[in-house]
Amino acid sequence: MRRRLLSSTLLVAVIAVLLLGVPLGLVVSRLIVDEASQELRAEATRLVGEVEYARIQDTPLDPQQLEQKYPERYIQIYERGNPPKATIVGAPPPSGHQMTEDAQSESGIYVRVSRDKDQVEQDVRARLLLIVALAVAALAVAVGLAIVQSRRLTLPLQDLAKIAERLGSGDARPSKHRYGIPELDRVAEVLDRSATRISDLLTREREFATDASHQLRTPLTGLTMRLEEIVAAADHPEVVREEGDAAIVQAERLTAVIDELLAAARRQRHSQAEPITVDDVLVQQVTEWGPVFRGSGRDLLLEGERGLEALGTTGGLGQVVASLLENSLRHGGGTVKVSTSRSDNYVVIEVADEGPGIADDLAGRVFERNVSGGGGTGLGLTLARALAAADGGRLELVRRRPAVFSLFLRPAEEKRPSRVVTGPA
Numbered sequence: 001m002r003r004r005l006l007s008s009t010l011l012v013a014v015i016a017v018l019l020l021g022v023p024l025g026l027v028v029s030r031l032i033v034d035e036a037s038q039e040l041r042a043e044a045t046r047l048v049g050e051v052e053y054a055r056i057q058d059t060p061l062d063p064q065q066l067e068q069k070y071p072e073r074y075i076q077i078y079e080r081g082n083p084p085k086a087t088i089v090g091a092p093p094p095s096g097h098q099m100t101e102d103a104q105s106e107s108g109i110y111v112r113v114s115r116d117k118d119q120v121e122q123d124v125r126a127r128l129l130l131i132v133a134l135a136v137a138a139l140a141v142a143v144g145l146a147i148v149q150s151r152r153l154t155l156p157l158q159d160l161a162k163i164a165e166r167l168g169s170g171d172a173r174p175s176k177h178r179y180g181i182p183e184l185d186r187v188a189e190v191l192d193r194s195a196t197r198i199s200d201l202l203t204r205e206r207e208f209a210t211d212a213s214h215q216l217r218t219p220l221t222g223l224t225m226r227l228e229e230i231v232a233a234a235d236h237p238e239v240v241r242e243e244g245d246a247a248i249v250q251a252e253r254l255t256a257v258i259d260e261l262l263a264a265a266r267r268q269r270h271s272q273a274e275p276i277t278v279d280d281v282l283v284q285q286v287t288e289w290g291p292v293f294r295g296s297g298r299d300l301l302l303e304g305e306r307g308l309e310a311l312g313t314t315g316g317l318g319q320v321v322a323s324l325l326e327n328s329l330r331h332g333g334g335t336v337k338v339s340t341s342r343s344d345n346y347v348v349i350e351v352a353d354e355g356p357g358i359a360d361d362l363a364g365r366v367f368e369r370n371v372s373g374g375g376g377t378g379l380g381l382t383l384a385r386a387l388a389a390a391d392g393g394r395l396e397l398v399r400r401r402p403a404v405f406s407l408f409l410r411p412a413e414e415k416r417p418s419r420v421v422t423g424p425a
Helices: 002-056 063-069 117-168 182-232 237-266 278-295 314-331 380-390
Strands: 074-079 085-089 098-104 109-116 268-270 274-277 300-304 309-312 336-342 347-352 394-399 404-409 420-422
Touching (some): 278 300, 309 314, 314 380, 314 404, 380 394
Parallel strands (some): 300 336
Antiparallel strands (some): 098 109
8 A cells, every 4th residue: 555655745746846857847948048138138228329329429339348348248330431331240150059139220230149049048047957956856756755755654554454353353452442543443442342342242242151150150169969869868759759750859859040141141131020929939948959959068957937928030030049158158157048038119028147247348349250258269259249230139238247138028028010120040
């Protein structure tokens, strides 16, 4: 592109110089020749007057004085008389290389003035050389400007090409480069916006992978426990049937989790909150997690009011409670109590343990993504709060030591139309 800009600019400059320089050279040459002719004509006229004055004064002409007054001129003066007079001043220029002008008076005085034409041509060549030099200087300036302009255009384009290539390789950092050229600045702004969108998409992709690995772990753990129970109770068909049904429930939960994660990947899902029986979900979770807690030498208890109904989704509430139980199992201690209560505005589910609780420096950030005080992933509480919010509820840390988490759900009688909830599921 730079070569094309240089060649096109040089071509335009050459055409402009030719269109202006050639006529200018012809006009200057013509003016110099005409000026030399007018000068000779004026000298011839002036000499006629001087000869007339010398005749009136009866003073002879002095050739030396005329030669000093009109240097480099060949002068011929003819006077009518008896006999006629002729005065010659200077050396005649070479034949064919002279310019001649004459003048004549009514009294019969004839004057011819000649000069060497080579001097006029030399003056013409000097002026033409000056025009050529100016033309070359103009071409040099045009080439310099073309180089500067081509660099100003090609370097930003090369930079934009590198930015686009970087975006294609996955490096979605906005460059924020601006070049002072409106069209190129607009392209740079579009690339920056594209980089931001690509960065968001990559971030969502990473979050989806992380959320998937975390959210699928709990149902898979429960499914593994059920399968272990089936293997251990191979000699008891009734136990095998019961544990097989529980494994099927775990598989269905796994399917529901996958659906939730796909909705989270789209960053938008329709909340299908509807009246659900809280006891059903809590009994299921306590039943699933009971063997794990007993294997760790700890108890898991379900307390509080029974028969409560709240607005939510079975899958969402189950994942929130499972995340809280897993958090208590990993970071808490002692007996874990899951209690339910009813206030004027909410159905409250609390999960409390007897462990050391949460450090003061982490208490305010415990629901932030990737924040963990015990070597965990830092995703469980973040996803749990997002799931609660998606169903119109709220998950809060109500006590630090020992840790108590409360899930506030809307009562079933406050059923509202489905709404669109944005954000991670």
